[in-house]
Amino acid sequence: MADRSASVVQVFVLGIDPGLSRCGYSVLDSRPRKPRAVAMGVLRTDPAHPVPKRLAELQAEFRGLFDEFEPSVLAIERLFVQHNLRTAISVGQASGLVLAEAASRGISVAEYSPNQVKGAVAGDGRADKRAIQEMVQTMLGLSELPKPADAADAAAVALCHLSHEPLSAGARRGAAV
Amino acid sequence: MADRSASVVQVFVLGIDPGLSRCGYSVLDSRPRKPRAVAMGVLRTDPAHPVPKRLAELQAEFRGLFDEFEPSVLAIERLFVQHNLRTAISVGQASGLVLAEAASRGISVAEYSPNQVKGAVAGDGRADKRAIQEMVQTMLGLSELPKPADAADAAAVALCHLSHEPLSAGARRGAAV
Numbered sequence: 001m002a003d004r005s006a007s008v009v010q011v012f013v014l015g016i017d018p019g020l021s022r023c024g025y026s027v028l029d030s031r032p033r034k035p036r037a038v039a040m041g042v043l044r045t046d047p048a049h050p051v052p053k054r055l056a057e058l059q060a061e062f063r064g065l066f067d068e069f070e071p072s073v074l075a076i077e078r079l080f081v082q083h084n085l086r087t088a089i090s091v092g093q094a095s096g097l098v099l100a101e102a103a104s105r106g107i108s109v110a111e112y113s114p115n116q117v118k119g120a121v122a123g124d125g126r127a128d129k130r131a132i133q134e135m136v137q138t139m140l141g142l143s144e145l146p147k148p149a150d151a152a153d154a155a156a157v158a159l160c161h162l163s164h165e166p167l168s169a170g171a172r173r174g175a176a177v
Numbered sequence: 178m179a180d181r182s183a184s185v186v187q188v189f190v191l192g193i194d195p196g197l198s199r200c201g202y203s204v205l206d207s208r209p210r211k212p213r214a215v216a217m218g219v220l221r222t223d224p225a226h227p228v229p230k231r232l233a234e235l236q237a238e239f240r241g242l243f244d245e246f247e248p249s250v251l252a253i254e255r256l257f258v259q260h261n262l263r264t265a266i267s268v269g270q271a272s273g274l275v276l277a278e279a280a281s282r283g284i285s286v287a288e289y290s291p292n293q294v295k296g297a298v299a300g301d302g303r304a305d306k307r308a309i310q311e312m313v314q315t316m317l318g319l320s321e322l323p324k325p326a327d328a329a330d331a332a333a334v335a336l337c338h339l340s341h342e343p344l345s346a347g348a349r350r351g352a353a354v
Binding site: 060088090 | 227228233235236251256262265266268269270271272273276277278279280281286
C-alpha cells in the first residue's frame with residue numbers, strides 16, 4: 001500500500017521574475033514528471049506612486065503569496081545581466097524584498113542564471129520570450145499561452161528548479177539559507 | 178507658559194547609507210540649529226553568508242531601528258550614480274528593504290542626490306569622504322571623527338534633510354508616502 005501521507009503532500013515552488021512595475025510570479029506543484037501551475041500572474045505597482053509606497057505594496061503581495069501557498073522553495077533568476085542601471089536598481093529592490101521574506105521564513109532560495117532557465121525550459125540558452133512562453137505552456141499543459149511574458153518567465157525559473165531538483169523541491173545544495 | 182507637551186517632543190530623523198556588507202545609519206534629534214546624534218553606526222552582514230540570509234538580517238536590523246527610535250522621517254541618498262552594476266544591485270536590495278519598511282509604517286521618505294548631501298554638509302558637491310566626516314563631526318559636536326565613512330554618510334544625509342526641512346522633520350513636500 002502506498003504511503004498515503006506522502007501521496008497527499010503538495011510541495012510548492014514559488015518562481016519570481018522580480019520587477020517593481022511588473023513582477024512575475026508562479027506557484028508550481030512539484031509533482032514528478034508533471035508539474036502543475038497552481039497560480040501564475042503578475043504583481044503590478046503604479047509607476048505614478050512614490051517608490052517606497054510601491055515597495056511596501058509589493059512586499060505585502062509577496063507576503064500574501066508566502067502565506068497562501070507556503071512554498072518550500074523560492075526559485076529566482078540570479079541578477080547580473082541587467083544592462084540598464086536604473087532597471088538594475090529597481091529589480092534589486094524588488095528582489096531584495098522577496099529574498100529577505102523567504103530567508104526570514106526559513107524558506108530555501110534557489111538561484112539560476114538566465115541561461116540555465118532558458119536552457120532548462122527551451123533547451124537553448126538563447127531562446128526568446130515567445131519560445132519561453134510556448135514551452136511553459138506545453139510543460140504545464142496550459143490551454144493558452146501564458147501572458148504576460150513576466151508570468152511565463154516566473155514559471156520558467158520554477159520549472160528550471162524542478163528540472164535541477166526533480167525529486168524534491170527542498171533545499172538546493174550549497175544555497176541553503 | 179510654554180506648551181510643555183511640545184517642548185519635550187523629540188523628532189528623530191533616520192539617515193541611511195544603504196549597503197549590504199556595510200549599511201551606515203544615523204538617528205538625529207532634529208532640534209532647530211543644534212541637531213544631536215542619538216545613535217550612529219554601521220550595520221554589517223557577513224559576505225560569506227548567502228545573500229537572502231544577509232538581507233533578512235539587515236531587514237531585522239532596520240526594524241530594530243524603527244522600533245527603538247520611531248523616527249518620523251527616513252532620509253536616504255537617491256540611487257542613480259552607482260557605476261558598478263553589482264554594487265547597484267546590492268545597494269538596491271538594501272535600499273528596497275528600508276524604503277518598504279518606512280512606507281509600511283507610514284513614515285515619510287526624503288531622498289536627496291549625492292550632490293545635495295555633500296553641498297548641504299560641506300558646502301561643496303564634490304567634497305571627499307574625509308571632508309564629509311570632518312563636517313559631520315563639527316555639525317554634531319562629536320568628540321571624534323565619525324567612523325567608518327558609511328556612518329558619517331548616513332549622518333550627512335540626515336543633516337541634509339534637516340537643512341532642507343529646518344522647522345520640521347515631517348513629510349517632505351511632494352514625497353509623502
